[in-house]
Amino acid sequence: MKKVLAFDIGGTKIAYAIIDESGNFINEIIKVTTPKTSNGIYELLKTVIKGSEDEIDGVAIATAGAINNENNKIISHVGNLPEKYNELDFTSLTSKPIFLENDANAAGWAEFKLGSAKGTQNAVVLTLGTGVGSGIIVNGKLLKGKSGSAGEMHVRFGFGHNRKCTCGLWDCLETYVSGNALTTDAQIYMSPDATSYDVIRGLKENNQKAQAAFDHWQECLENALVMVCNLFDPEVVVLSGSMAQFVEYDKLQKEVNQDILTQPTELKLAKFENNAGMLGVALLLLERLK
Ligand SMILES: [Zn+2]
Incomplete structure (x- = not known):
């Protein structure tokens, strides 16, 4: 072998x-x-x-x-x-x-071959870490594009000048659904020096402000998922990265499926971290x- x-x-x-x-x-x-x-x-x-x-x-x-x-x-x-x-x-x-x-x-290919997207032909693996990345499988093949950049999630998610992205654009999807995005929400909903860790800790303590910050973050994620499902019509969307463990999968899958124009999709946590x-x-x- x-x-x-x-x-x-x-x-x-x-x-x-x-x-x-x-x-x-x-x-x-x-x-x-x-x-x-x-x-x-x-x-x-x-x-x-x-x-x-x-x-x-x-x-x-x-x-x-x-x-x-x-x-x-x-x-x-x-x-x-x-x-x-x-x-x-x-x-x-x-x-x-x-x-x-x-x-x-x-990471997308690993989930497709042996992980949470195994057995499908169309899958989107979103990595929600400090930033956001994606691996997109279309008809059993990794989507690469003309220069290997397909799946870059630096797409504008709003048209204001609210959140500056690491790529230089304003209000990229990454600035709303990454780990850093949850810190931004923490600072808006909790206190100016709060971080994503305070949100996660606050959720366990039933802190209302932490819940509001998290709900906003997760609502943004729902919108991002509707976008990728309508674009790629995947059988499954797999979430990986440090933020993936905090997502409410059943709730979000139901909400996404109510909003997409395509057939229902599945939302799963990644197998491989x-x-x-x-x-x-x-x-x-x-x-x-x-
Ligand atoms: Zn960006």
Whole structure:
């Protein structure tokens, strides 16, 4: 059975493990702090790859950014990763086959192949973390678009100038349904220095203001879900990321299905949490190696 070394490169941590064709993690997942420079990241990857090159059939990397799958180049901004990270020549890291994919796309693929969207042909996996990402499966294939950027959730959700997004636009969907968005709601409904953590804590204590902040956040999520369901007509929408555990699934699924123009859809919590990116990109490479 073939196996690959898979990485998930994030702004704060880099995780890696060896994964086989069945999606099994062969060894324990190792996590290290992301080096401060792009050179440091390159050297770290090179060292780790060298250490296991004899036992693997390829290297798979889940990362921020839009990926050109033909040459493994990153062709967009990369969030909170160091300067010039998107200029790295990943192909030169190893003589083995190497494959990169956007982390949200990879997470979507993992849920589609082995997780909460398994058995479907059309699925949207929304990652609700600090920001918002998505992996979209249409007719059994990962939706990439002409430049690998399909599924970027930087779409305007309102036309005022209320919430500035990390991408530079105002009132992006991300500014209403991410973890940071819940902090914004906390500051509006609770107090100027409240955070998303105060909302979550407040919910457990039946705090009315925390409930109002959460209800606003979840109502925005409902509207976002109606949008993606009408656009992609998925059998299932899977929510992942740090915020996904707080969503009221039954309530939201009912409300979304009342508002969409398409046939009813299902709303589910992701099966794989932080490891979905690594698993998904590993499976994508392993399919190419077959
Ligand atoms: Zn944006």
